[in-house]
Amino acid sequence: MYGTHPEEIAALLEAVGDAAMVLSFREDRAFAALSVGRFGAVGSARLDWAGAEVIERCESFDADELRRLVASCARTDELAVVFWSNLAVPSVALPAALVAVQAEAVLACSPECWIYLVDSGVLIEFQDGEGFTAGRVPH
Structure with missing residues (x-):
């Protein structure tokens, strides 16, 4: 069930304090529809970047x-929304600058995550051991 394991992001939340908002299931799904939901999947935890404008790999x-x-x-x-590969870990919204400052804590939460930069329409995909892909979210 969504958000049943917030302890996985406890260190991140402690580091950023009130600057982060833990998203409800409804909020998570609304942001997902604008970002990760616009991509197909390759396997269970990878996005299919075919047809998307990739900025950098x-x-x-x-x-x-x-x-x-x-x-x-x-x-x-800019506002950033961080999604984890496990829906039991709730998504968070926080300033993108704090994602950068707390990059270690963000990456420690899960072996895969996606960071949606809301204003610029960019999604950054992280796959542990493989790297990052950044690109524009398809319309």
Whole structure:
């Protein structure tokens, strides 16, 4: 069930405090419909980027690379929504700048995650051990 394991994101929430909002199931599904839901799937936890405008792919999969990607793709004061591969872990909305600052904590929550930059319409996919893909969400 959605959001039944918030302990998985406890370190991230502690680090960012009131700047993050844990999303309800309805909020999660609304943001998903605008982002990850517009992609097909490859396997159970990968997006199919065919037909999407890929901005960058990189094989690095560490916090420094996530910081760099967020800095290059996000607008100033942009809202970011972080989705995890396990729906039992609730999604969070927070400023993109905090995603960059807390990149280690974000990546420690799950071996796969997606970061939707709301204003710019960019999605960053993280697959542990494989790297990042950043691209525009198809319309």
